[in-house]
Each structure stands twice: as structure tokens, then as C-alpha cells.
Amino acid sequence: MTKTKKIQICVAGATGWAGSELCRGIVLTEDLELVSAVSRTNANKDLNVLLNLSQDNNIPVFGTIEEALAVPCDVLVDYTKPDIAKHQVITAIHKGVNVVVGTSGLSDADYQEIGSIAEQKQQSVLAVGNFAISVVLLNKFAEMAAGYMPQWEIIDYASDRKIDSPSGSALELANRLSKVRESVKTIPVEETKGIKETRGADINGMQVHAVRLPGFIISLETIFGMTDEKLIIKHEAGGSAKPYVQGALLAIRKVDSFTGLKRGLDSVMDFNSQI
The missing domain is CATH 3.30.360.10 (Dihydrodipicolinate Reductase; domain 2)
Known part of the structure; x- marks a missing residue:
């Protein structure tokens, strides 16, 4: 029986409050694989050690998105800050990587530009203001x-x-x-x-x-x-980032189901199936 290929993921902001909880969720999920991470303060370290993860192989942490995307991946999840997120998203699009944006603070104009580039490159960007x-x-x-x-x-x-x-x-x-x-x-x-x-x-x-x-x-x-x-x-919301994990995992799985930009987790959810 042929094994289904896992979705390979890079998380930018992997050691932050929301990013670290998402990383823990990814390594516990059978159809996803965390292959690299971005954290400027923890570059050149092993994310397994930093977060005490259960994944067997080394998960390299890089200081820049350009270095991280040298490791092949299918999806970038950006959990950083608005002043660097736009650059990272556009860099990923140009590298042929789909993007899930969890970063807060990007403007409508930013998303208009990102969406235009994604359409040109036939890539997908799913921007979610809140995964809960x-x-x-x-x-x-x-x-x-x-x-x-x-x-x-x-x-x-x-x-x-x-x-x-x-x-x-x-x-x-x-x-x-x-x-x-x-x-x-x-x-x-x-x-x-x-x-x-x-x-x-x-x-x-x-x-x-x-x-x-x-x-x-x-x-x-x-x-x-x-x-x-x-x-x-x-x-x-309470004090932990746990409410955002399941929504982020859903976004990762669904981001390749369209081309261009979509905003909001519900844009890839089927509410009719719940009625």
C-alpha cells in the first residue's frame, strides 16, 4: 500500500507563543511534517531541543526565511510580526511555497499586493486573522x-x-x-x-x-x-495558544485547494456539511 506523502511545513515564529504550540500540534499529526523553522533569536539550533518535541529527526532553525526555504517544504506558516511578515510571505510565494498567514497587523493594501503576486505565481495564500x-x-x-x-x-x-x-x-x-x-x-x-x-x-x-x-x-x-x-x-480567549492549533492545522491542509488569496478560515470550511 502506497504511503500518502506528508505535507511538509516551515513555521516562521516557531518559538513564539502561538508558533510553539502549533509546532507541538504538527509533530503529533500523522499527515503533517515539520521540516524547518525560522527564529532569529534561536538560529542554528534544533527545534526539537528548544521545544522538547517528540519528532525523531532534527528540525533546523534558521535566522532568515531565505535560509529556511532552502529546505524543501509545501507550506509556510507565518506567525511573526507585521513588519517582516509581508516580506516572508512574498519570498515564499516566489519560491513556489503556499502560505498560511497567522500574523496580525497586515493591511488590506498588503493583502491586495500579496494576492496579486500569488495569482501571478499560481500559488495560494490563506490569511487568517484568528484560527480559533x-x-x-x-x-x-x-x-x-x-x-x-x-x-x-x-x-x-x-x-x-x-x-x-x-x-x-x-x-x-x-x-x-x-x-x-x-x-x-x-x-x-x-x-x-x-x-x-x-x-x-x-x-x-x-x-x-x-x-x-x-x-x-x-x-x-x-x-x-x-x-x-x-x-x-x-x-x-484564555491564556494558552491551544484554541488556535486545530484551526491552523485545518488551514495547512486546505491552503492548496485554491489559487490566489483567501481571507478567513471559514473561506475553506464547509459549513453546510455541519447542518
């Missing part, structure tokens, strides 16, 4: 609500140490809701009396607010309002 299944459902429910309730605002909560604002999850949600409709504003923000910035940032026609304080991990909330009623849809 509860966030996938929040996005779906919010899109449904926006079709019936014309006014809403988004609140993005995170630790005081989170460098990007708003989060990738909030940007992704704003992008998706903008395709349903623009949120109605009874009083346009430019007509607000006082300090207009307190109304939040206008992103794709809706107000988005970011809270950065100790005590928060990651939370995302959409508040819909109509006369004498409101709907609040909220996701809250």
Missing part, C-alpha cells in the same frame, strides 16, 4: 446580523504588550462586514462635537476601537444596535 473556531463563528454570525441590523461597532481587546492595533482579527472582521454593507451612523463622525478620535477609527466604513491593557489576553466584540434592542457577539 469561536472567532470563525463570530465572523459568520456577525455577517448574518449585518444583513438585518444596519448599525454596529467593533471593539478589539488585547494585552498592553500587543504591538499592533487593531488586531488582525478586528481587521478581518471589518473587511468582511464591509462587504455586507457600510455601518450606518446616525450622526456622522465628522459632525461629532468634542474629540472626534473618541469615536474610534473608521475602517471600511465602521468604527473600530482597540483596548490595550494588562489583564486582557485576546477578545473581540461586535455590538449591533437598533431602537430599544442590541445584539452583542463576543469571543474571549
Whole structure:
């Protein structure tokens, strides 16, 4: 019986909070193989040793994406920072490697450029603001609500140490809701009396607010309002990165099922099969 070839993976940001948990999940999964990693602070080390993984063979850690992609792989998972993620994603596309983006903070313009290059090179990029299944459902429910309730605002909560604002999850949600409709504003923000910035940032026609304080991990909330009623849809995460592993593994398996750019984990999920 012929063995099915494992999907070979490089993880950039492999020793970080989310990346390290994903690496542990990959080595425990039969159809996936972790072949290399990127971590500037741990270059030239063995990821097996760094993370105490159960994989038998050496998993080399490189300081740059160019070095890491010299090891053949099928998928790059980028869990880094927005100031380097775009370069790494585009480098992978040019190398003929599909990409799953878990990095927060890339803009719509960044994704427009990435999508264009992916189409030209006939590669695939799946950008996921948040891999948690509860966030996938929040996005779906919010899109449904926006079709019936014309006014809403988004609140993005995170630790005081989170460098990007708003989060990738909030940007992704704003992008998706903008395709349903623009949120109605009874009083346009430019007509607000006082300090207009307190109304939040206008992103794709809706107000988005970011809270950065100790005590928060990651939370995302959409508040819909109509006369004498409101709907609040909220996701809250705990202190570990475990909620993001299964979604990331699904993204890795599905990223070669299309060409170009897709945004959101639900774009490769079949919800009808669950009904």
C-alpha cells in the first residue's frame, strides 16, 4: 500500500507563543511534517531541543526565511510580526511555497499586493486573522446580523504588550462586514462635537476601537444596535495558544485547494456539511 506523502511545513515564529504550540500540534499529526523553522533569536539550533518535541529527526532553525526555504517544504506558516511578515510571505510565494498567514497587523493594501503576486505565481495564500473556531463563528454570525441590523461597532481587546492595533482579527472582521454593507451612523463622525478620535477609527466604513491593557489576553466584540434592542457577539480567549492549533492545522491542509488569496478560515470550511 502506497504511503500518502506528508505535507511538509516551515513555521516562521516557531518559538513564539502561538508558533510553539502549533509546532507541538504538527509533530503529533500523522499527515503533517515539520521540516524547518525560522527564529532569529534561536538560529542554528534544533527545534526539537528548544521545544522538547517528540519528532525523531532534527528540525533546523534558521535566522532568515531565505535560509529556511532552502529546505524543501509545501507550506509556510507565518506567525511573526507585521513588519517582516509581508516580506516572508512574498519570498515564499516566489519560491513556489503556499502560505498560511497567522500574523496580525497586515493591511488590506498588503493583502491586495500579496494576492496579486500569488495569482501571478499560481500559488495560494490563506490569511487568517484568528484560527480559533469561536472567532470563525463570530465572523459568520456577525455577517448574518449585518444583513438585518444596519448599525454596529467593533471593539478589539488585547494585552498592553500587543504591538499592533487593531488586531488582525478586528481587521478581518471589518473587511468582511464591509462587504455586507457600510455601518450606518446616525450622526456622522465628522459632525461629532468634542474629540472626534473618541469615536474610534473608521475602517471600511465602521468604527473600530482597540483596548490595550494588562489583564486582557485576546477578545473581540461586535455590538449591533437598533431602537430599544442590541445584539452583542463576543469571543474571549484564555491564556494558552491551544484554541488556535486545530484551526491552523485545518488551514495547512486546505491552503492548496485554491489559487490566489483567501481571507478567513471559514473561506475553506464547509459549513453546510455541519447542518
